Amino acid sequence: MPDANNDDASADPGSLRTPIVAVLGHVDHGKTSLLDKIRGSAVSEGEAGAITQHIGATAVPLDTVSSMAGELVMADDFDLPGLLFIDTPGHHSFSTLRARGGALADIAVLVVDVNDGFQPQTKEALDILQRTGTPFVVAANKIDTTPGWNPNPKAPVQETYEAQTDRARQRLDENLYEIIGQLSDSGFSADLYWRVQNFQNNIGVVPISAMTGEGVPDLLAVLMGLSQRYMKEEMEIDLTGPGKGTVLEVKDEKGFGATLDVVLYDGTVEEGDRIVVGGVEGPIVTEVRALLRPRALSEIRTEAEFERLDSVQAASGVKLAAPDLDDAMAGAPVRVVRGRHLEKVIDEVEAELSEIEVDTEDEGVVVKADTLGSLEAMANALREAEIPILRAEVGDVAPRDVAVASTANEDEHRVILGFNVDTLPDAERELDQQGVKLFGDDVIYQLVEDYESFIEEREREQQ
Ligand code: GDP
Numbered sequence: 001m002p003d004a005n006n007d008d009a010s011a012d013p014g015s016l017r018t019p020i021v022a023v024l025g026h027v028d029h030g031k032t033s034l035l036d037k038i039r040g041s042a043v044s045e046g047e048a049g050a051i052t053q054h055i056g057a058t059a060v061p062l063d064t065v066s067s068m069a070g071e072l073v074m075a076d077d078f079d080l081p082g083l084l085f086i087d088t089p090g091h092h093s094f095s096t097l098r099a100r101g102g103a104l105a106d107i108a109v110l111v112v113d114v115n116d117g118f119q120p121q122t123k124e125a126l127d128i129l130q131r132t133g134t135p136f137v138v139a140a141n142k143i144d145t146t147p148g149w150n151p152n153p154k155a156p157v158q159e160t161y162e163a164q165t166d167r168a169r170q171r172l173d174e175n176l177y178e179i180i181g182q183l184s185d186s187g188f189s190a191d192l193y194w195r196v197q198n199f200q201n202n203i204g205v206v207p208i209s210a211m212t213g214e215g216v217p218d219l220l221a222v223l224m225g226l227s228q229r230y231m232k233e234e235m236e237i238d239l240t241g242p243g244k245g246t247v248l249e250v251k252d253e254k255g256f257g258a259t260l261d262v263v264l265y266d267g268t269v270e271e272g273d274r275i276v277v278g279g280v281e282g283p284i285v286t287e288v289r290a291l292l293r294p295r296a297l298s299e300i301r302t303e304a305e306f307e308r309l310d311s312v313q314a315a316s317g318v319k320l321a322a323p324d325l326d327d328a329m330a331g332a333p334v335r336v337v338r339g340r341h342l343e344k345v346i347d348e349v350e351a352e353l354s355e356i357e358v359d360t361e362d363e364g365v366v367v368k369a370d371t372l373g374s375l376e377a378m379a380n381a382l383r384e385a386e387i388p389i390l391r392a393e394v395g396d397v398a399p400r401d402v403a404v405a406s407t408a409n410e411d412e413h414r415v416i417l418g419f420n421v422d423t424l425p426d427a428e429r430e431l432d433q434q435g436v437k438l439f440g441d442d443v444i445y446q447l448v449e450d451y452e453s454f455i456e457e458r459e460r461e462q463q
Contacts, residue, residue: 016081017081017231017239018080018083020084020105020263021085021223021227022105022109023086024108024129025125026121026125029112029116031111033211034109037211037216038058038085038216039058056087057087057248057316058087059317060082060084069224080224083220084315084317086105106230107135107227108135110129110137111139112139112140113141114140115142117178117179118179121445126186130187135227137205137222137223137226139215139219140208141209142210143214143215146164147167147171148168149172151214153209153213157218158194179205189203190204191204192205199222199225199229200226200229206218240313241266242268242338243264243269243336244266244267245265245334246333247260247277247330247333247334249261250328250329253306253319257321257325258326258328259321260320260322261320262320262334263315263317264312264313264316264318265314268313268336270336271309271310271311274287275322275334276335277333278328278333278334278352278353279328280327280329280393280394282353286322287323288320288322291320292306292319292321293309294306295307329394330370331371331374332349332352333348333353335349358379359379359389360391361389363390363409363410364388364389365405365413366391366392366405366417367419368419369393369420370419370420375393378447381444387448387451390405396421396424397421398426398427399424399427403434412455415439416438417439419440419442420442423438
């Protein structure tokens, strides 16, 4: 792990911070399984202490990557400390990860089920990657399901691929080239990763199985290579300056009250630092009471669940305890004030929050979502489908939302679309009384589709 107290880090041009990696793809294509595999392998490689759990990010140190990927990685001389995987998979968490108007993640893995190919969320994810200019590789997952496939999790996946019977390889090839073709239709030149010379101009496709682990070391090696080049060319990070991060989740923890799971992408945060956090009602000014990192599972039985840290350096996942965090929002910025004017930092947080604000109209539906990022993604999807929005907010469906929705003139707008949120009991009752319809889902395109079918159904009934 990088030494958080090393004040010379910014003076050393070789000190690149850990690249932040997001995992995207269609539901059920294997994002969670891949992250579990990476986390599990890293733990079994004896690096348990360095692996963080359940704070939204998994740090995989270079040692672990090298011991998994072996000679695959060693071709170059790597000076990156490892990889930091955002372990809330899905493109909605990816769009939550924002920094300076772009995407926070430095690089990404697009997971595609080889049998299923491109699906709506694959396309959505690809659009986001294209829009944000995020370098990525494709993990063509579930190769173990290829009929006749003879697995060898111990060998580089290229070897395993070449050792298959002609029939098994042909079957896999059909699926792989379908994916390569679909990437090309979207304007990306792509090929199997061992045929790619330059991963920035060409998308490497890595055949993997998140189940057997085949290809996972190869994937890590490709990610290291890609970020090595990208970080050197693109990253200007001041590792010792006042920290900048993004809230992944707001969670109540016993003994600490409301806490924030934060991905720190720049600078450091120290215990006692004054911070500004984006909240439902605007910027919250508070002070860091504790910086917490979950202990490795094997240690939890004997010790407190969290380890306390004095300071944390980017890029890291960390749990941050501070007073007054109840109204903090997932997807909102966190900034350390240290040595800077408070007013200036508040202005910056306000500017970041307003950047994510959704344009609304006088007539339309009410939208609720769990994070700012998903609210923004919802708003984009609705705009594309030409569905007007009356109000868009982060949070569970509350009676006030029902009251707002019930003011709509058109029946088709007396509707609340809830993405990844719960409905408060009082609101449930109000829905019936006010004649407001609620649609809820955790897949954006599904939610939009459900609402569109509802409108079509109504139009049919009226004819
Ligand atoms: P997510 O929705 O993208 O996070 O997908 P999951 O990781 O939850 O995987 C969806 C389903 O596919 C689960 O039943 C997994 O066990 C299964 N799965 C994931 N990866 C593989 C794989 O490499 N091989 C096989 N055979 N099944 C897989």
